[in-house]
Amino acid sequence: xxxxxxxxxxxxxxxxxxxxxxxxxxxxxxxxxxxxxxxxxxx
Numbered sequence: 593x594x595x596x597x598x599x600x601x602x603x604x605x606x607x608x609x610x611x612x613x614x615x616x617x618x619x620x621x622x623x624x625x626x627x628x629x630x631x632x633x634x635x
Contacts, residue, residue: 593601
């Protein structure tokens, strides 16, 4: 593989990792918000 191809692969891996991190962070925030809402309703 040429250095250009390797750089393209690395860029794709970085962008994929960023998307996965954002999705995971969004799920964490969503679960946190649902937990707070359940406690507010129950309390």
